[in-house]
Amino acid sequence: MSTTNTPDARSAVNPSTGKLVVGWALVGLPLAYGVYETLTRVAALFG
Amino acid sequence: MGWLDRERTIAPPGFNRWLVPPAALAVHLCIGQAYATSVYKTALVKHFGASLTEIGVIFSIAIVMLGLSAAIMGTWVDTNGPRKAMFTSAMFWTSGFLIGSLGIFTHQLWLVYLGYGVVGGIGLGIGYISPVSTLIKWFPDRPGLATGMAIMGFGGGALIASPVSTALLKMYDPNSGAKGWVASGDSVGKLFLTLAVVYLAYMLFGAFTIKVPAEGWKPAGFDAAKVKASELVTTDNVSARNAVKTKQFWLVWIALFCNVTAGIGILEQAAPMIQDFFRQSDGASLVSAGVAAGFVGLLSIGNMAGRFAWSATSDLTGRKRIYMVYLGVGAVLYTVLALAGSSTTFLYVALAFFIISFYGGGFATAPAYLRDLFGTFQVGAIHGRLLTAWSAAGVAGPLIVNAFLDAQGKPGQLNASDYQPALLTMVALLVVGFVANLLVKPVDARFHEPRPDSVRPAEPAMEA
Numbered sequence: 384m385s386t387t388n389t390p391d392a393r394s395a396v397n398p399s400t401g402k403l404v405v406g407w408a409l410v411g412l413p414l415a416y417g418v419y420e421t422l423t424r425v426a427a428l429f430g
Numbered sequence: 431m432g433w434l435d436r437e438r439t440i441a442p443p444g445f446n447r448w449l450v451p452p453a454a455l456a457v458h459l460c461i462g463q464a465y466a467t468s469v470y471k472t473a474l475v476k477h478f479g480a481s482l483t484e485i486g487v488i489f490s491i492a493i494v495m496l497g498l499s500a501a502i503m504g505t506w507v508d509t510n511g512p513r514k515a516m517f518t519s520a521m522f523w524t525s526g527f528l529i530g531s532l533g534i535f536t537h538q539l540w541l542v543y544l545g546y547g548v549v550g551g552i553g554l555g556i557g558y559i560s561p562v563s564t565l566i567k568w569f570p571d572r573p574g575l576a577t578g579m580a581i582m583g584f585g586g587g588a589l590i591a592s593p594v595s596t597a598l599l600k601m602y603d604p605n606s607g608a609k610g611w612v613a614s615g616d617s618v619g620k621l622f623l624t625l626a627v628v629y630l631a632y633m634l635f636g637a638f639t640i641k642v643p644a645e646g647w648k649p650a651g652f653d654a655a656k657v658k659a660s661e662l663v664t665t666d667n668v669s670a671r672n673a674v675k676t677k678q679f680w681l682v683w684i685a686l687f688c689n690v691t692a693g694i695g696i697l698e699q700a701a702p703m704i705q706d707f708f709r710q711s712d713g714a715s716l717v718s719a720g721v722a723a724g725f726v727g728l729l730s731i732g733n734m735a736g737r738f739a740w741s742a743t744s745d746l747t748g749r750k751r752i753y754m755v756y757l758g759v760g761a762v763l764y765t766v767l768a769l770a771g772s773s774t775t776f777l778y779v780a781l782a783f784f785i786i787s788f789y790g791g792g793f794a795t796a797p798a799y800l801r802d803l804f805g806t807f808q809v810g811a812i813h814g815r816l817l818t819a820w821s822a823a824g825v826a827g828p829l830i831v832n833a834f835l836d837a838q839g840k841p842g843q844l845n846a847s848d849y850q851p852a853l854l855t856m857v858a859l860l861v862v863g864f865v866a867n868l869l870v871k872p873v874d875a876r877f878h879e880p881r882p883d884s885v886r887p888a889e890p891a892m893e894a
Contacts, residue, residue: 399446406452406639409632410459410583417589421731427724428779 434637436511441641447568447649449639454561454580456636457516460629461523461557462587464492465730469595470618477615478539488547490824495551497821500559504814505670507556512564512640519557520633524626526550531622534615546622557633558584558817562797563810567643570806571652573798574749578741581794585734595621660748660802662870666878667807674815678803678873681866686796687819687826688863689756692764692856693789694827696782697733699835700726704779706844707772713843717775725779729786736787741794749799753867756788756795761860768853772846793820803873830855 432438441447467489474485507515529545532538561580569576600606602617648654654665673679696703701722708716717725744752767781797813804812834852838844 399444399449402449403446406449409635410452410455413590414455414459414583414586417586417591417593418731418734420593421589421727424727425724425731427720428728 434510434514434517436509436514436642439511439513439641440644441647445641447643450561450565450568450641451576451579453516453636453639454565455583455586456632456639457519457557457560458580458583459587459590460632461519461554462584463591463625463629464489464496464554465585465588466591466595469592470599470613470621473599473613473615473618474534474542476612477534477618478537480539484539488542491543491547492551492554493824494821495548496554496558497818497824499552499555500814500817501555502814503552503556504559504811505808507559507814508563508670508808508810511642512560513637515556515560516633516637516640519553519560520630520637521553522549523553523557523633524630526553527622527626527629531619531626534619534622537615555814555817559810559814561636561640562813563806563808564640564642566797566801566806566809567647569649570654571649572742572745573801574744574795575742577797578738578794581741581797582734582737582790584793585730585737585790589730589734591625595625598624660750661872662748662750663802664805664872664878666873666875666881667805668803668812668873668877669879670808670811670815672877673800673804673808673812676873676877678870679812679816681870682796682799682803683816683819684866685753685757685863685870686792686816687823688859688866689753689760689789689792690820690823691827691830692760692860692863693733693786693792694823695831695852695856696785697729697789698828698831700729700782702844703849704775704782706849707778707846708775709845725782728779728783732783732786733790736790737794740787740791741798744791744795744798749795749802750867750870752791752795753799754864756792757860757864757867760785760788761857761864764853764857764860768850768857803870805879807879 471482471485474480474488475482478485503515526546526549529549530542531545533541533543533545562577565576565580566573598621599613599617602620603611603614605611605614606617668676701719704722704725705715705717705719710716740752740756747755763781763785767778767785771778771781796816797809800812800816801809831852834855835844835848838848838851
């Protein structure tokens, strides 16, 4: 692959939706859990 | 192991660059555990019959090793590519837990120093810089956003590791229901083994997902000339060897050192500090221990959010301007905190939140700042060398704060005015950092790597 800044290459850059969903879920879900757990502790500040 | 080589990681046509940030996050979320060591600190003190300081040394060794390994291994990471670097980081980081658990099970504290501190610390350093250069190359249009996403993971890793570790310790310790329970050493050892397995799986997912763009690749519609809106953004390249000879590198080093030292000033004493700021004349504080713990949690969110939000914003404002905000506005907020922070808890919490978000932002914006000044050629290696500022600040920050506070009394029994000398010293440091950042100018052309059509110049000397 040289440069993809050509019409052909641009059309080749299609998102691989399944991989994207799995990849982001693998990191996003634990992160969301961590943020949620932390926010429940933060609630004591405003309780 | 040729399957780890850089050549094997070149993205095929059609590869979606948005798969790269989760790969980077997978590594940073794991190594971010380093900020969740407080969960089992008391358990280790009891298990080894050691002092808090002796147990704290484990974390200090890890952070020093992070800076050293990032500085020493940066060029190796740039040369061998992100897959080999992430794989190596995973081996060191998980081996650190395994050796550490052996030390806990056999009551050998030195093994925990060696395992989690030295071996794990090397994994931290290599893992921290492993995706940076790759992300910058995949996102030349939004380098701040890209590195912000990854480095946010380092802040977020502790948010995950902290509650998960607490739950696992309770599960592994049959006495967890007892009043005043402190986790047993055995349960911490098992926690280490569990973390080793989980982190190995996650980091290998990152290693085998990440890809580097092919030579000459650029996003559709991307025009480097349009990005070069500021004179500070170069289209040339400077090697890591030459970068450390420039004024610019050391000015950014000073700016990062001052920003991190000031942030650590608050992070180090966050819980006792908020209680001391609102201590009444009868010695009782208006802020309970539970509320103080909530405040520490809020700072963790601010640290993580700042890494993403401010670094992404830097793509619009430029890196020098956003550092002026971190250091200049940070100095003003710090001054208000020192002089008027005890007036209301809302003001105190809001000021601390923004100060810590600037601390996180400074970390996350640094790689993009280096890309602007030195190009993409060896930006990972240059970033590795810059992280020695973090190691230095990790030593200097607590030293400064503790030296001032020790002269006043014991944290947890002080009042707001006792903190003023330490906080105003941090303000002075931020001003120094602000001036250093203000002095950053484009790198002299004699440090640039020769372009393909030019003759290589002689090795440049240290910049005057």
